[in-house]
Amino acid sequence: MALQKKTIRLLILEDSQNEAERLVSLFRNAGQATRVHRLTSSDDLAEALKQTWDLLINAPHSENLDPSEVIGAIRRQAKDIPVIQLTAGNDAEAITEALMLGAQDALPQGEDEWLILVANRELANLEERRARRSAEVALREAEKRCQLLLDSSVDAIAYVHDGMHIYANRAYLEMFGYEDVEDLEGMPMIDLIGATDQSAFKTFLKNYQTLEGNAELACSGIRADGESLKTRMHFSPAAYDGEPCIQVVIRAENDSAELQKLREISSQDPVTGLLNRNAFLEVMDAAVERAVNAGQSASLAYIRVDRFAALQAEIGLADSDQLLGQLASLLRAHFSAGTQLARFADDVFTALQPGVTPQQAEPELRKLLAKVEGHLLDIGGRTVQTTFSIGVAGLDEKTAKAQDAIERAHRCADELGDGNALKLYNPADELAAAASRGNIVAMLQQALEKNSFRLLFQPIISLRGDSFEHYEVLLRLLDPQARKCRRPSSSAPPTMQGWRPRSTAG
Incomplete structure (x- = not known):
């Protein structure tokens, strides 16, 4: 369970104001901060859907607005709002109908603990979907930047799938003497390898999938004009246009011994x-x-x-x-x-x-x-x-x-x-x-999960003979080892371990 919770924006379709408030109390008693709107009409629904909501709970029936109309409106507008449909009883037919309409779940009205568990699950799923969409946007932006970097890189870089070129940048084309990337598309990479090294290259490429991470191969290359050049190829797993492939970075092998020694020193x-x-x-x-x-x-x-x-x-x-x-x-x-x-x-x-x-x-x-x-x-x-x-x-x-x-x-x-x-x-x-590291949110979360809070009531006697009974309510956190209430000193200010709200009872 996440250690930090945000405020839930909750829609409720329920004719009874009291029942709606009871549902809100369920969430707040479960530790969820909640902002609520109760739907009362079709116009109200249309206005509400202009905003962002986290969850919708439908009563079994409503005189103001049919639950199926609400679900249909959400689907028509392609809103990502999880819907929980309450039913009048444990009626399999009603539950199936609600799920077919588009509700994420349906359960009998009055099953409060079940409702909270289902709501928590749907809220967690909603957060995952939102995070995924944000990640997809960030990924597309990153891919655009990477493409610009690839195109302008001074290193010769190509992407190879099943031994065939699917992309090559300008530096790669210049290294091998080609004018246009279309000249390389679909060309086997082995055609750019010297005849004496082709067998070793085939074996290397075949075994590369079983290698750990990056790998290198020194071999001779053949330019478009037939000229030979010594190269060192760096292979690493990658993806291009969503397809798994191999990224190949090629550098001319000049002073290779010194460069190799420098690379080793920089990583050791x-x-x-x-x-x-x-x-x-x-x-x-x-x-x-x-x-x-x-x-x-x-x-x-x-x-x-x-x-x-x-x-x-x-x-x-x-x-x-x-x-x-x-x-x-x-x-x-x-x-x-x-x-x-x-x-x-x-x-x-x-x-x-x-x-x-x-x-x-x-x-x-x-x-x-x-x-x-x-x-x-x-x-x-x-x-x-x-x-x-x-x-x-x-x-x-x-x-x-x-x-x-x-x-x-x-x-x-x-x-x-x-x-x-x-x-x-x-x-x-x-x-x-x-x-244990003193994370306050974690301590509170652990106390809530283990039921480690205790309310203590201390009578307050009126010196003026007041007929009402007054109590001071003390919130105490149990010590995890001794299972005894932690008591702050009388002079200490209110803290997490000694919050002192005032309460009266008559």
């Missing part, structure tokens, strides 16, 4: 030789894309060196670099060749294991904990021993951003105060974790 941490933070974030982005689009799960381990600041103060900066280098070597020896290792921060390593879930990675990581704990490091002529704290999070089809997985693993590692331990991220603990 100089102390450990592992990937640096920026390079690892690119690897994570590619892993998230594979998880979402191809269902290829992965496991991220956030490995923090325990008490690194104290060790650094003890052995000095130079020797602490030596310590990190030896730990990096230990990690290389422990993990398989397919694992992407990086130095993510001063005292943090990260390991991305493709094709495994956190539960599957746990035994290997626990072996790593035991190995490091029993390993003696020779640093500058002295023996040093350290341990790891490891937080683990998974990448799956629900992972929207790489940063989300990194933050989850980071939080798990931070919760291991004593060190030399491992913790797997559990989605069910997310709300509790946010509440």
Whole structure:
């Protein structure tokens, strides 16, 4: 459930003012801020539909306006307003008729808890649809900008599907000596490869789908005039006009050894030789894309060196670099060749294991904990021993951003105060974790879900002999561990834990 809620704009078709107010009270008692309009006529409906609404609840019958007319008006205007039709009883025929008219759901009148559950579901679906439409607009704008960048890029870029060109920019045409992109459309890319390298190119392209992320191939190219040129091709998965394809970036291979060395240096941490933070974030982005689009799960381990600041103060900066280098070597020896290792921060390593879930990675990581704990490091002529704290999070089809997985693993590692331990991220603990970090909204949400609020009534005696009974109403939040009411000090101002509204009863 989302931690933040916005005001719901609610339409109600109900002749009874009292019944309409009762429905509104249901939503407000469920924690939903609500703005309501009660429909009274066809003109009122037409005026109301000029605005944006989140939900419509129809009574079984109305003398002012037929429910089917309301649903029909919404469909004619193509308004995205979820409709919940109430029925006089649990009548299967009436429910089926309402669904056929276009209502999102139908249920018997008076089933209040059922109504709130259905309303919450439809509101969540509405938010998803709105978010998707916004994302589609943003995507179209991004595609326009990308197309402009492609057309004006100084790099030779082409998109290839099943080995055939479907797009090539101006730099690509100039590199291979073609005048117009139509000369390349439908041409197999292998026709631009030198005869001696065509076999290797075929094998590479055939196996590319099984490779992880980006890949490179050095080969010779053939221009339209028959002239040969040495090239280095960079392949990466992409989509063009909504179709999956391969993006190929080609650069002339001049001083290739120096350029290759420069590329390696720019992506490596100089102390450990592992990937640096920026390079690892690119690897994570590619892993998230594979998880979402191809269902290829992965496991991220956030490995923090325990008490690194104290060790650094003890052995000095130079020797602490030596310590990190030896730990990096230990990690290389422990993990398989397919694992992407990086130095993510001063005292943090990260390991991305493709094709495994956190539960599957746990035994290997626990072996790593035991190995490091029993390993003696020779640093500058002295023996040093350290341990790891490891937080683990998974990448799956629900992972929207790489940063989300990194933050989850980071939080798990931070919760291991004593060190030399491992913790797997559990989605069910997310709300509790946010509440424990002091997130006020999360604390309130958790209290509402666990029924942790208590109302205390304290009598107030009138000194003037008033015949009415007066009470002070105190709202208290139960302590999650002791299950006792948290009481603020008498001098403290009203807070979330001690809100003090005045109430009287006669």
